[in-house]
Amino acid sequence: MPKSSLDSATRKILAALTGQAEISFRGVVADIEQHVIPTMASIARSLAVVGGRLFDGTFTKDIADVQVAALLDAAASVIVRFANRVLKEIQDIINAVIGAVRDVINTAVGVALL
Numbered sequence: 001m002p003k004s005s006l007d008s009a010t011r012k013i014l015a016a017l018t019g020q021a022e023i024s025f026r027g028v029v030a031d032i033e034q035h036v037i038p039t040m041a042s043i044a045r046s047l048a049v050v051g052g053r054l055f056d057g058t059f060t061k062d063i064a065d066v067q068v069a070a071l072l073d074a075a076a077s078v079i080v081r082f083a084n085r086v087l088k089e090i091q092d093i094i095n096a097v098i099g100a101v102r103d104v105i106n107t108a109v110g111v112a113l114l
Helices: 003-056 061-109
Strands: none
């Protein structure tokens, strides 16, 4: 493959990678700002309330334990959902790169191999 063709192929693949990464991770940042941070802050406030109610006697230790367990489950759910979102975005980036590589190979050989 001539150097100019190699440079062009490299640019196409890099453009696919950077373009999809920009799109994907812009959404991830928005998700952090709009969902993850507010939800985790709410869970933290709720944990503080449970601690206060345990301290002032409104909650028994058993009730506080149940409340804390539920809040920790909620926090874990937010973390898992966010991790799944990030993994989906990474998959989209990989698929964009694979698509670009496929196009470069098919163009180079002049036949749709992939």
